[in-house]
Amino acid sequence: MPIGLPRLTTLLIATLLPAAALVAGEAAPPMIGFEAGNARAELALEARFDEQLDAREMRAWLERMSAEPNQVGSPHDKANAEFMLERFRAWGWQAQIETFYVLYPTPTHVALELVGPHRFTAALVEPPIAGDRSSSRTKGVLPPYNVYGADGDVTGELVYVNFGMPDDYKELARRNVSVKGRIVIARYGGGWRGLKPKLAYEHGAIGCIIYSDPRDDGYGAADTYPAGAGRPAAGLQRGSVADMPIYSGDPLTPGIGATKDAPRIDRSAAQSLLKIPVLPISYRDARPFLEALGGPRAPAAWRGGLPFTYHIGPGPARAHLAISSDWAQREIYDVVAKLAGSAYPDQWVLRGNHHDGWVFGADDPLSGNVALMAEMKAIGALAASGWRPKRTLVYASWDGEEAGLLGSTEWVETHAAELAGKAVAYVNSDSNTRGFLGAGGSHTLQRLLNEVAAGVLDPLQAASVLARARAAAIVGASRGAAHTPEERRVAKGLLDGGDLPLEPLGSGSDFTPFLQHAGIPSLHLGFGGSEPGGVYHSLYDSFDHYIKVEDPDLRYGVTLAKVAGHVMLRLADADLVPLRAQDFSATVARYVEEIERYADRIREEAQDNHRLLDEKIYELAVNVTDPVGPPARDADVPYLNFAPLRNAATALGTSARAFDAAYAAALADPARLTPARAAAANGLLAGAERALLGEPGLPGRPWYRHMVYAPGLYTGYGAKTLPAVREAVEERHWSEVGDSVTMTAAALDAYRRALDAATAALR
């Protein structure tokens, strides 16, 4: 369940220095957190690390681990965990499997039929594909399903709801189409999968079908597998529909670790469980349902790639959807390994990738997992030669990510107190394919990542991965039409020599509990963007597909291991925790501005809209052959008091400048940076991000406590920054804005005071 292929703007910046020069050693580039002499040593260490990485070995792990279905509860999932445990120990790590006990329904009966105006029974199978060996190894493959959907047996008229996002329901209302008592069919895309049935339920629907439209994810995007990477007609996208924006992890143990004896809430009380049945299907299965719809023609933007005119319904198509599941408790296996730090054993630098897949999971998640394994083997070899990191390294391969970040969430919840005292940073990866480096994360780590990426060579060109990512972002944004002002701003900044910004993190992979629940600065890294997904969460996400069209010789797997490994080594070895405060303060200031501009914009739009309604402009503009009613009358948007947020952001900027100056001065003068002074500063910096956690957490979802980064309640994987304030404005909860501003400003003030304390320690 990766956050998806990196958008080009997610990608990283570059100096144009070839990495070969950077690792040569004479002219060390700036290395945040390191004294000059130590930086030179660190480069040499990284060169030794790189020498240990072996693409053929990674390929062998990938083939082995993706040989059988490895979803939660499968024998191969456990076997993979045990294989890693044995390897990690062999490589010198102190490793163990931590087992958690989670609610994990699996389907026992799944059926979907068109029952009117004619009959059709959906096949709901992904048949073997010539040349793809694992596609015929279907022993242990579960029927298609969206985990944490409800059981049910429903029959009703069908309504096509486009992506099934909030704006789509507004369009339906303008056409007098209600989904109440009906079954919706939505295409994938436009927002997180779990929102589709959630919104359908909130609008009164009794069931939800989600299909992959070939325009977005099929022949419209790429030649279909096996001719190309694209989704074949029978390929379908499984995935979780738990309400993760409320909390991630086991639905029955919100906020606490799902250990054997943990107290559990009743299933009926679990807020993250969906209330209606939902089923993912292929476009081959979807076609007869969509083609049987009547009613209004779908708006132009709703039309997909099937060769007929899309209609909305309701009916005459009627569907019957039946799902029963085994709501058993199952075991999940996190494999966690440590290598103790020499100077700061109680400062932990964490790294993770999950190992459970939807079926074979070669790309998602094993391509990222084998990079993590390669890093561990290389670090083990460095350790065997006598090296020790200054800080403790913690590497983990999580289980149960696909269902809802189960393994990582339960581990974080179980070890919450220890993490609060010790965690310095968490580095995540998930799927990885050919293409360009994508990175999101905490903006204090932006400089670190830029420096690391500038020092890693792209496997196909004599340029750093940063140079390539930077170029892709510039060229992508300069192509025009499809791009936002934000993307153009980023491209302009890059051309002017600025660092490539990290994308803020929403959700969709294991960084969520670390960053948003526990307040641990996080990075999420991966390569991609060369080819469209095509097999995402399908049976065809296989070793053969991966080797054929994703990363044939795992060169980008090795490159991910370099980037993530260097980040880990620098975090572990830095003289001072490697962060730059001004990248964060400037980003926060921009977020505040964004929200203010957004409020101004929706205020003007509401005024315009009211004028058009009052003057009957919509009625006058009605097209008799395709009538669309006026939009609903939004409430007026009041002027809101963002001043406390502005004040906090401005003060943060001042403190950040002072901190960065003191930090640079300390590192430039090793005589002044005594071990005691460094230890004092590091102690303060290691836990600084926890100041950004607010109590009692975000409105309506207290599990999410970070006041700067969260997944959106109505975007799912997509990030909302300064979420308490932004969502109060977006959801038009005007009365909430004041408290949200106060709480967010308080968190920024707390972080500012933490910086000020560190500045004082460094002076």
Added chain:
Amino acid sequence: MPIGLPRLTTLLIATLLPAAALVAGEAAPPMIGFEAGNARAELALEARFDEQLDAREMRAWLERMSAEPNQVGSPHDKANAEFMLERFRAWGWQAQIETFYVLYPTPTHVALELVGPHRFTAALVEPPIAGDRSSSRTKGVLPPYNVYGADGDVTGELVYVNFGMPDDYKELARRNVSVKGRIVIARYGGGWRGLKPKLAYEHGAIGCIIYSDPRDDGYGAADTYPAGAGRPAAGLQRGSVADMPIYSGDPLTPGIGATKDAPRIDRSAAQSLLKIPVLPISYRDARPFLEALGGPRAPAAWRGGLPFTYHIGPGPARAHLAISSDWAQREIYDVVAKLAGSAYPDQWVLRGNHHDGWVFGADDPLSGNVALMAEMKAIGALAASGWRPKRTLVYASWDGEEAGLLGSTEWVETHAAELAGKAVAYVNSDSNTRGFLGAGGSHTLQRLLNEVAAGVLDPLQAASVLARARAAAIVGASRGAAHTPEERRVAKGLLDGGDLPLEPLGSGSDFTPFLQHAGIPSLHLGFGGSEPGGVYHSLYDSFDHYIKVEDPDLRYGVTLAKVAGHVMLRLADADLVPLRAQDFSATVARYVEEIERYADRIREEAQDNHRLLDEKIYELAVNVTDPVGPPARDADVPYLNFAPLRNAATALGTSARAFDAAYAAALADPARLTPARAAAANGLLAGAERALLGEPGLPGRPWYRHMVYAPGLYTGYGAKTLPAVREAVEERHWSEVGDSVTMTAAALDAYRRALDAATAALR
């Protein structure tokens, strides 16, 4: 060959006064060109005119005239001309048929086959459709063809070139695909049809296939006929591919009337004839050709609605295209009728619509032609009751429009001298369907049209057609994403109460020789936009289709007759020629600004592009699985001297203000506006637009002489305003810019002096 469905922004503005109130008579609204008392009388006249319009009779004419194929050279084409001649005379008009003798090739043999990697023979027929009576009446239907394409028999590898427009060839070059010695297949859209084979030829192609893609014009746009209005799978779009942006009319008599004995150039010297064979086909026929293409995947924006992944080629698809034609001279029949003016018999107000179709031509052109006939019958009845227009009315039904505006062009060329002395304005129409009023034309007539449209009721709502068009433009532009800053500017202007601007005229219908060759202020009017075209230039443009989905009871036909008829009556009866100069001067000033901004923009883009090329950003951003090379290095864009144009536009604005003030003052004081003074002013105003003709015409195409409006050399139907200057900049002919600025400024100055003279006459 209409200029296409009106875009919403083409549509007209509105006061929200219901037209019913406007025609009641007590409170006459402002009526440009009329003294108050005369305005009241004119409203009464219009009410009598409206009473004469009879939708059932129009429907009967439409059914009769579309009963058989009526392309140039068909028996029914001549029969329709004779029918109209008889009617016009019966209605009291002085009418005659003027015959011209034009080169008009018709196909004798047409064949298209896929010859590799497998064989397929294109059907090239439009089979009967259930419920459409004329679709089985195929006697006299010609094979599909694009008139004025070359004969030829060619075989070669196929290349998909998207729309076949200049930017598409840049994309091909970036993928190292050449069309040299190959056959291109282009989809309709993106620019005028005739440019597709022209550009293909200029890039070395030996043949051209044009097809209608179902995404744009088929099931992707609407349910297909007979279920809806959309283009059925076998429907194909005929059309002219003469190089009309060079000159319109008979290819062998550029600039002179194609009378029986006119001197003719040799076919080989005819600049407007295409050099390679070209054939229009349906998407049913196109599919096997496109599906057989290999090579690079088509860029996302190139992908159509057929259910497979589009590729560019070249090959392995190979095509064989053979076309032979009978290059005969044929007769065309313009039916021209006059009603002499009482006060100014030598001031002509002209109105036209063509009567030839591609097959049955119910929508295009007969729906507009029956409105023109209804106007003539109504005016005849007014005349029979003793009324006479002040100015002479000239109504014409043109032949041969589809092939290249043959009838109108030859008539204008034949009567050039008389028109130069007498023509006041020309009002054109073509296809007409349900929807919203669209209007383009000379901006001096903008106020007139706004006033007329404010006084005509929409047939479906109690609102004026102006109110509805204004609403459609506002709502259309407020929908966001798909809209240009220009459209948003228009919408904002409308909301603030401004007149709805006329679209500038390019080409594609019979206004071209009047406006752009002869310098006669023109309007082009029509309703549309309710349903996508679907049957444009196909066999299925039939009476049954028209009645079923276009304008079932011809209510919008009657409404067009009202709008065009009122415009004609006001032009004929006005005390002073009804024009407002500031609408024109303000529009010209905006065009000057547009061109300056455009030059600035491409200068910056060139600078950015050079920087990206120099820094190898494109190479760094290459996607290994879909490699696209860097764009070509454009020349630097110099700073250019637009000052003479700015000066001319500013001076024009000053004179326009003075003129409009003097004009309003004269009409407000009937005692001052003596007949002699009015005659003097009218004499100056009638011919004022001729001042905008420049000698020796536009660079490379002297037939086009208007310095403000022209069809684009590389947009075809699309307008280029201030064309000499704009195209010199767009085509990067820097050395031409100076002369073009001088010539255009001189024309604006001449027009300003004509206005000044009229102002003096009015004072």
